[in-house]
Amino acid sequence: MPAAEVLTARPRPLTAAGHGRKARVLGALLAVPAVLLVAFVVVGGSAMVAAQSLGLMPLVGRPELSTAAYTAHGGDLLVGAGLSLAIAGASTVLACLIGFTAALIMMQGRWCGKLVAAMSSLSIPVPHIVGAATAGLLLADSGLLARVFGAAERWPDIVGGQWWLAVIFEYAWKESAFVGLVVAGTLATRSVDYEETAALLGAGRLRRLRHVLLPLSLPALIISGTIAFIYSFGSYEVAWLLGRPYPEPLPVMALRLYNSVTLTSRPEAAAVAVVTAVVSLSAALAALACLRKIPLWR
Amino acid sequence: MRQGLDLHGLSKSFKGSPVPALEEFSLSLAPGSCTAVLGPSGSGKSTLLRTVAGLEIPDRGSVLLDGQNLAAVRPERRGMAMVFQRPLLFPHLNVLDNVAFAATIRGVPRRRARTDAETFLDLVQMEGTGKRAVSDLSGGQQQRVAIARGLAARPEVLLLDEPFSALDPELRSAMHELLAQVREKLNPTILMVTHDRDEAAAVADHLALISEGKLLQHSTVQEMYTRPASLQVSRLLGGTNEIPGTVREGVHYSALGAHALPGNHQWPEGPATMVIRQEHVILLDEHSPGLLAVVTRIRTRGPRKLVTMEAAGVNLHAEATASPALATGDAIRIQLPTPALAVVGGTSEHRSAPLTSPDGKVLA
Numbered sequence: 001m002p003a004a005e006v007l008t009a010r011p012r013p014l015t016a017a018g019h020g021r022k023a024r025v026l027g028a029l030l031a032v033p034a035v036l037l038v039a040f041v042v043v044g045g046s047a048m049v050a051a052q053s054l055g056l057m058p059l060v061g062r063p064e065l066s067t068a069a070y071t072a073h074g075g076d077l078l079v080g081a082g083l084s085l086a087i088a089g090a091s092t093v094l095a096c097l098i099g100f101t102a103a104l105i106m107m108q109g110r111w112c113g114k115l116v117a118a119m120s121s122l123s124i125p126v127p128h129i130v131g132a133a134t135a136g137l138l139l140a141d142s143g144l145l146a147r148v149f150g151a152a153e154r155w156p157d158i159v160g161g162q163w164w165l166a167v168i169f170e171y172a173w174k175e176s177a178f179v180g181l182v183v184a185g186t187l188a189t190r191s192v193d194y195e196e197t198a199a200l201l202g203a204g205r206l207r208r209l210r211h212v213l214l215p216l217s218l219p220a221l222i223i224s225g226t227i228a229f230i231y232s233f234g235s236y237e238v239a240w241l242l243g244r245p246y247p248e249p250l251p252v253m254a255l256r257l258y259n260s261v262t263l264t265s266r267p268e269a270a271a272v273a274v275v276t277a278v279v280s281l282s283a284a285l286a287a288l289a290c291l292r293k294i295p296l297w298r
Numbered sequence: 299m300r301q302g303l304d305l306h307g308l309s310k311s312f313k314g315s316p317v318p319a320l321e322e323f324s325l326s327l328a329p330g331s332c333t334a335v336l337g338p339s340g341s342g343k344s345t346l347l348r349t350v351a352g353l354e355i356p357d358r359g360s361v362l363l364d365g366q367n368l369a370a371v372r373p374e375r376r377g378m379a380m381v382f383q384r385p386l387l388f389p390h391l392n393v394l395d396n397v398a399f400a401a402t403i404r405g406v407p408r409r410r411a412r413t414d415a416e417t418f419l420d421l422v423q424m425e426g427t428g429k430r431a432v433s434d435l436s437g438g439q440q441q442r443v444a445i446a447r448g449l450a451a452r453p454e455v456l457l458l459d460e461p462f463s464a465l466d467p468e469l470r471s472a473m474h475e476l477l478a479q480v481r482e483k484l485n486p487t488i489l490m491v492t493h494d495r496d497e498a499a500a501v502a503d504h505l506a507l508i509s510e511g512k513l514l515q516h517s518t519v520q521e522m523y524t525r526p527a528s529l530q531v532s533r534l535l536g537g538t539n540e541i542p543g544t545v546r547e548g549v550h551y552s553a554l555g556a557h558a559l560p561g562n563h564q565w566p567e568g569p570a571t572m573v574i575r576q577e578h579v580i581l582l583d584e585h586s587p588g589l590l591a592v593v594t595r596i597r598t599r600g601p602r603k604l605v606t607m608e609a610a611g612v613n614l615h616a617e618a619t620a621s622p623a624l625a626t627g628d629a630i631r632i633q634l635p636t637p638a639l640a641v642v643g644g645t646s647e648h649r650s651a652p653l654t655s656p657d658g659k660v661l662a
Contacts, residue, residue, distance in 0.1 A: 193386050196353055199373040200380045201400040201451045211403055215390035295431060296390040 046277060053270035059263045069267035070275075076253065081275060084249040087164055088233035091171035096225045098172060099179025100217060104209075106184040107191055117184065123177035128170070132241040135159070135170045159242050166242040175228035179221065186220035187213065219297045226287035230280045250276045300329035301364045303350070303455055303487055308359035310345055310511075319345040320356070321511040327455075327504075332481060332488040333516075334502035336495055338534065342511035343491035347457050350489060352376050363454060379448035380457040383464055385440035387432040393443055394419070394428030400451035418446040421483065422476060438469040442476065449484060458490035462497065474500045495535055499523075507531050523575060525563065525640050532573045532642065538615040539579065541572040550641055553610040554589055559639050570641040578638035579616035581605065581630055588631035593624055607632065 051057045055066040070077070102120060106113045138144050139158040146155040159166040191213060198212045236251035243249065248256065250272050257269035291297040303326070310320040319342045327333050337343050348354040350361055352373035361368045368376055379400075387396045394415050395402070401411035412428070419425055422442040432440060441461060448456055462470045474497070481488070492498050498505055498519070505522045507514040514534070515527040526532035529540060543552025545565050550557045550572045557572065559565050582588050591609035598604075605616045605624060609632060616632065618624070 193382070193384070194388060196373070197380070197382070197386045198388075198399070198403075199353075200351055200376075200378060200457075201403070201447065202374050203399075203403045204372070204374050207403045211399070212388065215388075218390075294390070295392070298431070 049270045049273050049277070053267050053274045055267055059266055069271035072268050072271075073253070073257075076247065077250075077272060077275060079247045080250045080253050080272070081279065083164075083247050084233050084251070084276070085279070087167055087171070087239065087249060088229050091168045091175065091232050092225050092229040094168065094172035095175035095179050095228050096221055098176035099224070100183055100214075100221060102176060102180035103183035103187060103217070104213065106180065107187050116180070120177040120180045123174060124181070126174070128174060128235060129237045129241070131170050131174050132167075132238040135166050135173075135238075136242055139166050139169070160244050162244070164239070164243055167239050170238045170242060171228075171232045175232065179224040179228060182224040183217045183220045187217060191216060215296065218294055219291055222287050222290055222294075226283060229283055233280055233283070234276055250279075300454070300487075302329045302331070303327040303489065304362040305346075305350065306360045306362065308346070308349055308361070309357045310342075310349055310354060311357055318342075318357075318511050320349065320359075323359070323508070323511065323513050325506055325513060325516055327487055327489060329487050330481075330485040331504060332477075332490065332502045333504040333506055334498035335489065335491040335506045335508055336498045336534070337491075337493065337508035339493055341508045343493070343508055344459055345511075346508065347380070347459050347489065347491050350455070351378055351380050351457055377454040378457055379451045379453035379455075380459060381441070381444050381448045381461045383460045385432075385437075385444035387435075387440055387443055387447070389432060391432070392428065393424070393430050393432060393435065396432060396443060397428075397447045397450050399447060415446075415450055418450040419443070421449065421480065422446040438465055438473070441465065441473065445476070445480070449480065449486070454487060456486045456488045458488060460492055461490075463492070463494065470497065471500075477501055507534055509534060524638065526573060526642060528642050529571060529573070536575075537573050538576050539574045541574075541612055541614075543570065543572060544568060545570045545641055550639070553612050554634075555610075557634060557639055558636055559641060560637055563640075565641055566643055568643075570643055572639060572641045574634050574638050574640070576604070576615040577617040578635060579614065580633040580635065581616055581618050581624070582633065584629045584631060586631045588633040591630055591632050593626055593628045593630060596624055596626060 048057065053069050055068065056063045058064075102116050106117045106120075136143065136159055140146070141152055141155040141157070141159070143159070146152050149155075156165075157163075158169070194212050194216060195208050198208045203211060234251055236249070236255045239249045240252050240255070243252070254269045254272040254276065257265045257272060260266075260269075305323060305325045308320050308323040309318060311318040323342075323346060325333070335343050335346060345354060349356050352361075352368065352371065363377065387393075388399065391399065394412050397415035397418050398408070398411040401414055402408060406414070416425070416428060419428060422445055424439060424442050424446065427435070427439070427443075432443070435443065445461070462473045465473060477488075478501075480486075488502075490498075490502060492501075502519060504516065505519050506516040507522065509530060515522060515531045517525070517527075522531070523535060526535065526537065532540070541550075541552045541554055543550050543554075545551075545559070545567055547567075548559050548561065548565055550559055550565075550570065552572060559572075580588070584590075589609050591607035591614065593605055594608050594613075595606040596603055597606075601619065603618045603624070605618050607614045607616065607630070614632065624630070
């Protein structure tokens with residue numbers, strides 16, 4: 001290229017496609033540090049636990065590929081998985097029902113809506129272990145409510161009972177606040193207009209709930225419900241404090257095995273953790289599959 | 299038997315607002331008529347529509363549809379449908395199910411509801427789009443579907459809350475044509491609010507001018523423009539010519555001389571301001587008969603020119619086409635045709651601020 005041409009040459013303007021590509025690359029580069037950190041923790045941690053559960057990282061002895069950790073407590077593992085699923089499932093259903101109702105009340109904007117919003121906001125930062133201790137002090141057969149009603153003998157086995165009611169109640173209470181705020185946040189920007197439109201098309205309150213508010217809330221409900229389910233499925237402290245000693249939900253079993261004086265129990269604890277993680281991942285994938293079927297999400 | 303929509307003395311105030319949104323607002327709409335409520339932003343237009351729809355409860359007054367007081371009737375039972383500025387199509391439903399919504403919630407079997415919805419989609423020229431997601435449609439298409447959805451509910455009254463204000467001019471014209479076709483085929487009673495007087499004149503057969511929650515005038519479009527009830531009405535409709543003077547025996551006397559007023563109207567005697575719309579002022583060359591005026595300013599508005607003149611110490615405005623070629627300082631002759639003249643009681647006060655039209659454009 002002649003010198004004069006070089007001096008006067010201008011960079012060629014980017015086309016729309018070029019701009020899009022550049023923006024994508026820039027976006028990907030900006031996300032790289034966070035992705036690397038998350039990948040290190042999640043993939044690295046999962047790989048280590050999986051390796052430990054398969055006998056590849058024993059505390060003592062030689063590494064040897066084996067599924068013994070999974071079969072050592074085979075029966076308890078299945079029962080624990082079923083129990084964890086039942087607790088997490090029941091508490092999630094309750095949390096979604098209560099949370100959705102709370103969101104609807106919040107959307108009314110009246111004093112009761114503001115009260116519910118304030119109570120939900122206050123519930124969020126309370127740690128589960130504090131909630132569990134409170135539930136225990138309140139609901140146990142020697143707890144405050146039993147004493148207030150003078151029904152110590154006839155008080156149902158809410159804490160430590162066979163139906164794990166206190167555990168389900170605690171998760172439902174805590175997660176319903178989360179679900180309620182997420183759903184209310186989704187509805188806040190759109191529900192009033194759509195409700196009014198539906199009303200003017202002849203839809204009464206129940207019809208509006210069924211045909212407008214519920215479908216509009218569904219993606220937020222699925223997402224927040226899945227988060228609540230995975231949390232309830234994987235956390236140990238509430239079940240540990242308010243549940244029965246046996247059978248054990250998976251996280252309680254994992255914790256007990258991990259803290260066991262028998263060092264060979266570590267792979268078994270890792271096996272329980274892997275099963276917990278696989279179930280949680282399956283729940284997340286199922287939720288994503290559900291979301292993809294919803295027109296609003298698409 | 300259809301008796302139309304009657305609004306009696308509607309008043310509505312909102313907490314924290316010093317002025318009422320509606321004040322003793324009364325209006326009657328004949329069945330099958332199309333009335334445009336025209337007024338500047340914040341004049342109470344949307345509050346009026348929401349009150350008629352039952353979305354707001356009036357402090358006083360009543361809404362009667364075919365003689366029935368709707369005070370205790372919920373919005374869903376009023377037999378009205380509303381199309382808002384935003385289409386507000388339900389995002390979880392496709393186009394067809396949006397239009398079929400009213401029938402579906404009435405319990406009509408889905409297949410029949412969809413068949414019915416297809417006829418309304420055809421009506422708004424959206425045939426073949428039923429299976430598309432609403433997010434795939436353009437703004438104009440979405441508004442068409444919103445109108446189809448409203449009509450499919452078979453409302454006695456269709457309420458339109460500035461439904462075309464977010465559309466570009468070409469699309470707006472198309473929507474006006476569509477509304478005219480819908481009126482021909484279905485003949486619903488339509489109450490529409492807009493801040494655009496051109497749109498109001500294009501769509502409606504009656505105008506109701508509202509300002510600060512009060513009804514200023516309700517009449518046919520033609521009458522509103524040619525016989526404004528007050529200077530405020532004239533100004534809100536974009537009128538800029540106000541000539542103070544006195545009326546005696548059907549003649550207006552002012553600095554511009556004596557002007558006979560149209561004979562088909564009883565004009566009040568005494569001090570009165572004569573108004574004539576700027577598009578009715580005839581501009582002629584200096585040698586033609588008429589009032590002598592000097593051009594003081596010319597503003598070009600696309601193919602038209604807004605000419606400001608001074609005649610006998612009175613400022614006048616005229617809307618002219620490209621010809622004749624005019625320049626500031628030119629002496630010209632003007633004529634004020636009798637049929638275009640009107641007077642309103644009292645004299646016009648001095649206007650220090652430039653006039654603005656309801657849509658916010660500076661007029662003079």
